Amino acid sequence: MPAPQTARPTGYDLMAGTGEGWPHLLKRFPDIGAITAVDISSGMHRRAMxxxxxxxxxxxxxxxxxxxxxxxxxxxxxxxxxxxxxxTFNRE
Ligand SMILES: C[S@@+](CC[C@H](N)C(=O)[O-])C[C@H]1O[C@@H](n2cnc3c(N)ncnc32)[C@H](O)[C@@H]1O
Structure with missing residues (x-):
């Protein structure tokens, strides 16, 4: 991902699941203000948190x-x- 051009950038992680990417994202861009996990299931998110x-x-x-x-x-x-x-999705 290219470096965001704003201070304290915020962004979405679509189909975030257990958020395996977040440690890497926050390590690479420590200035990130917030990651908003977007997922159809709140249960998986709650357990992962x-x-x-x-x-x-x-x-x-x-x-x-x-x-x-x-x-x-x-x-x-x-x-x-x-x-x-x-x-996760089929071709259709
Ligand atoms: C394989 S997991 C994603 C793994 C995750 N990105 C990670 O890094 O740990 C797929 C996720 O997609 C979510 N999902 C499936 N269909 C979705 C939809 N239509 N909208 C939002 N989330 C969806 C599931 O609930 C599940 O958490």
């Missing part, structure tokens, strides 16, 4: 949303990432 990400919880927000029919506002993020998300 307790088990894996408690010490970075102040940098992680969550929105329960279907990314294929999303209400996320236009131009509301400085970056968007998705790791191992697309593999």
């Amino acid at each position: 307790q088990r894996l990400h408690a010490h970075r919880a102040h940098k992680i927000a969550f929105i329960e949303d279907d990314v294929l029919a999303s209400d996320l506002p236009d131009a509301s993020a400085d970056f968007v990432v998705s790791t191992f998300g697309l593999k």
